[in-house]
Amino acid sequence: AHLDQIAATNDDLNSYLHVDAAGALAQAAASDARRLKGEPLHELDGVPIAIKDVLATHGLPTTAGSKILEGWVPPYDGTVVARIKAAGLPILGKTNMDEFAMGSSNENSAYGPVKNPWDHTCIPGGSGGGSAAAVAAFQAPLAIGSDTGGSIRQPGAMTGTVGVKPTYGSVSRYGVIALANSLDQLGPVTRTVLDSALLHELIGGHDPKDSTSVTTPVVGLVEAARQGAAGDLSGVRVGIVKELQGDAWSAPVVERFNESIEILKGLGAEVVEVSLPNFVHAMAAYYLILPAECSSNLAKFDAMRYGLRVTPEGDPSAEDVMRASRDAGFGDEVKRRILIGTYALSSGYYDAYYGQAQKIRTLIIEDFKKAFESVDVLVSPTAPTTAWSIGEKADDPLANYLQDLATIPANLAGVPGISIPSGLSADDGLPTGIQFLAPVLEDARLYRVGAALE
Numbered sequence: 001a002h003l004d005q006i007a008a009t010n011d012d013l014n015s016y017l018h019v020d021a022a023g024a025l026a027q028a029a030a031s032d033a034r035r036l037k038g039e040p041l042h043e044l045d046g047v048p049i050a051i052k053d054v055l056a057t058h059g060l061p062t063t064a065g066s067k068i069l070e071g072w073v074p075p076y077d078g079t080v081v082a083r084i085k086a087a088g089l090p091i092l093g094k095t096n097m098d099e100f101a102m103g104s105s106n107e108n109s110a111y112g113p114v115k116n117p118w119d120h121t122c123i124p125g126g127s128g129g130g131s132a133a134a135v136a137a138f139q140a141p142l143a144i145g146s147d148t149g150g151s152i153r154q155p156g157a158m159t160g161t162v163g164v165k166p167t168y169g170s171v172s173r174y175g176v177i178a179l180a181n182s183l184d185q186l187g188p189v190t191r192t193v194l195d196s197a198l199l200h201e202l203i204g205g206h207d208p209k210d211s212t213s214v215t216t217p218v219v220g221l222v223e224a225a226r227q228g229a230a231g232d233l234s235g236v237r238v239g240i241v242k243e244l245q246g247d248a249w250s251a252p253v254v255e256r257f258n259e260s261i262e263i264l265k266g267l268g269a270e271v272v273e274v275s276l277p278n279f280v281h282a283m284a285a286y287y288l289i290l291p292a293e294c295s296s297n298l299a300k301f302d303a304m305r306y307g308l309r310v311t312p313e314g315d316p317s318a319e320d321v322m323r324a325s326r327d328a329g330f331g332d333e334v335k336r337r338i339l340i341g342t343y344a345l346s347s348g349y350y351d352a353y354y355g356q357a358q359k360i361r362t363l364i365i366e367d368f369k370k371a372f373e374s375v376d377v378l379v380s381p382t383a384p385t386t387a388w389s390i391g392e393k394a395d396d397p398l399a400n401y402l403q404d405l406a407t408i409p410a411n412l413a414g415v416p417g418i419s420i421p422s423g424l425s426a427d428d429g430l431p432t433g434i435q436f437l438a439p440v441l442e443d444a445r446l447y448r449v450g451a452a453l454e
């Protein structure tokens with residue numbers, strides 16, 4: 001059914017870059033066979049899934065939304081893909097994304113924008129617009145996204161889906177085409193909180209192939225979601241983040257947010273306002289740390305080992321080939337961030353930029369620690385606005401960066417976050433999202449509160 005839906009809608013939505021119908025059907029048949037034999041099955045065995053094209057899949061093209069990787073077929077599976085296959089979930093295909101996961105609208109994909117299933121003239125959010133649109137449009141019941149500054153949660157808000165950024169290090173990054181190693185995290189994109197919990201437990205847990213992988217087991221999430229679904233939040237303290245309010249937040253988003261807060265109170269939660277003063281510097285710090293890390297990560301695309309190779313006329317040197325290949329292979333946003341990052345890391349500027357940004361990061365971690373002494377979870381709208389028209393902000397990087405105001409602090413501090421639907425805007429009828437954040441390794445709290453509000 002999902003393959004039929006893809007066939008009927010993908011030419012228009014452009015949410016999948018690659019569909020593996022034959023592979024998915026073979027995996028589904030194998031799942032049926034296991035079921036008939038009465039073998040013990042994972043709860044998600046046979047449930048199909050879409051994978052963001054940032055994650056290596058053995059035998060399936062993996063582009064990270066970039067021309068520079070066009071035609072690359074990985075000879076191995078990322079750990080999350082390996083776990084998904086081992087549990088018997090058929091892989092439907094690879095989803096569209098902003099190039100190297102840089103963006104908030106999916107318009108930075110080298111393979112064209114994705115349309116928001118709610119309004120085909122609008123963006124679906126980014127960078128994981130393809131995964132979010134696929135789940136929202138019933139092209140997949142589950143998807144994997146990656147969240148470096150909000151790329152699971154913000155598209156979730158824009159498409160009315162559930163998106164989770166797990167605790168940093170609790171889901172393996174092995175096989176992820178890195179954007180910024182210290183911020184990147186894979187996570188679930190689904191239609192319900194319980195679905196996210198099931199998928200999160202499946203993909204989470206220690207992996208010796210990832211040097212930043214934590215050893216604490218990822219358990220208790222499904223149980224927390226089931227507990228939350230009973231709708232009793234008495235004893236749960238929820239903190240509204242003072243710094244994530246104000247003029248930057250559109251009235252229709254705030255209206256739905258306030259409504260959700262009233263629902264939380266009705267379920268017994270105690271709601272207070274808390275201040276995390278250094279959040280106001282989070283964006284500035286992020287847009288130094290991320291370009292610094294990505295400029296270093298993207299240095300490996302040198303046209304020598306794999307990926308696009310453009311050979312200029314005449315007798316080009318290796319450097320001429322690299323220059324021509326990187327010029328042709330990278331889009332504007334990628335080049336912008338490589339330039340910013342290279343500048344910020346250059347000798348003489350390190351202390352002024354990267355060093356300062358890391359200090360802010362520490363202050364934000366301290367803010368979180370202090371806030372979580374008095375509340376169990378923090379809450380804010382996920383994104384300042386609903387989805388906007390395709391093309392409207394395409395030439396305005398800063399307008400896109402502002403989308404991440406509420407989502408970035410979690411990545412800087414490594415804490416987990418969830419975005420769940422918060423109702424439709426009274427203005428344009430498009431989805432809004434509400435975000436909860438919890439302390440490191442307390443992901444279960446997100447599922448309890450999220451399932452209660454859902």
Ligand code: GLN
Nearest residue numbers: 101102103148149150151
């Ligand atoms: N929109 C953010 C950016 O452009 C988030 C990216 C992400 O989470 N991958 O960097």
